[in-house]
Amino acid sequence: MKLYIYEHCPFSARVRYVAGMLNIPLTVTCIAYDDDKTTNALIGTKQVPLLIKDDGEALAESLDIIQYFIELAQSSETIEISKAVFDWQKNAFLPLQKIGYPRWSNMALPEFETDSARQAWRAKKESDELNFDALLQDTANIASDVESLIKQAKTILQLETNQPVRLIDGAIMFSILRGFFSAPEIKWDNTVKDWMESVSVKTHVSLLK
Ligand SMILES: N[C@@H](CCC(=O)N[C@@H](CS)C(=O)NCC(=O)O)C(=O)O
Incomplete structure (x- = not known):
């Protein structure tokens, strides 16, 4: 089976988390951010994650x-x-x-290898509310909100009681939390960080560092 993704994409990451946890073998292909053709030819729109099953059926x-x-x-x-x-x-x-918006396209991610891909990202994602330069300047405030979310994650996932984490819950929390690693200013609770690192190894889904 073939899975089209963007490396930064939380929806792709949740799917990859589940495949990793359930040992589902996949050929993962990251498409360039300015590639308007690949998924359009398969499902009529530019969207990932996109799974092509062994029988050729597309799930989007x-x-x-x-x-x-x-x-x-x-x-x-x-x-x-x-x-x-x-x-x-x-x-x-x-x-x-x-x-993520002002940072991911400047990281060494496969979907952002070319200037054209990075420009396509900025053109699509930047807005008055999410002005990239203003967001970078406001990092301290945003990081403080994220640090609260990380603490809440520890409680919600019951990481300190060693309770098993429900597959879908773990997939959603992991896929969002991994994006926060792109800002080194964010201070991590060690229990949550350890969980993220061990799950990343287990599922082969890297953190966005
Ligand atoms: N409801 C979809 C949402 C998928 C989605 O929003 N994917 C984003 C990437 S994270 C996308 O493909 N956006 C098109 C683009 O950025 O051009 C799902 O759960 O799979």
Whole structure:
């Protein structure tokens, strides 16, 4: 099976997390950010993650892909997200954009190898509300919000009690938290950082450092 992704993309990362946890073999292809053709030719729009199953069928929604992996692995997990994770995710998405948007295209990520790809990113993602230079200048305030989210993550995932983390909850939290590593100013709770690092090794999904 082939999975098209962007390395920075949290929806791609949650799918890769589940594939890693369930030992689903995948050929992962990162497309260039200015590539308007590859996924358009397959599903009529520019969107990742995109799974091409072995029978050629395309699946283009992260939760549909995860559901398919759960069935393939005959796992008892589900795609039902717990309320605490759902609420945390809603609060975490804007801070993720504020940290990631002005940084990811300047990192050594495969989707941003060319000037054209980096320019396509800025043209699409920068707005009055998310002005890249202003966001970088406001790093201290944004980092403080993110540090609260990291502390909440420790409680929600019950990392200190060694309770098993539900597959879908772990996938969502990991995929958002990994994006915060792109700002070295953010101070991490050690328990959460250790969990992120061990899960990254286990799933082969790198942190966005
Ligand atoms: N609902 C979709 C959302 C996927 C999504 O928003 N993907 C973004 C990347 S993170 C995308 O492909 N955006 C197109 C673009 O940036 O040009 C899912 O859950 O898979």
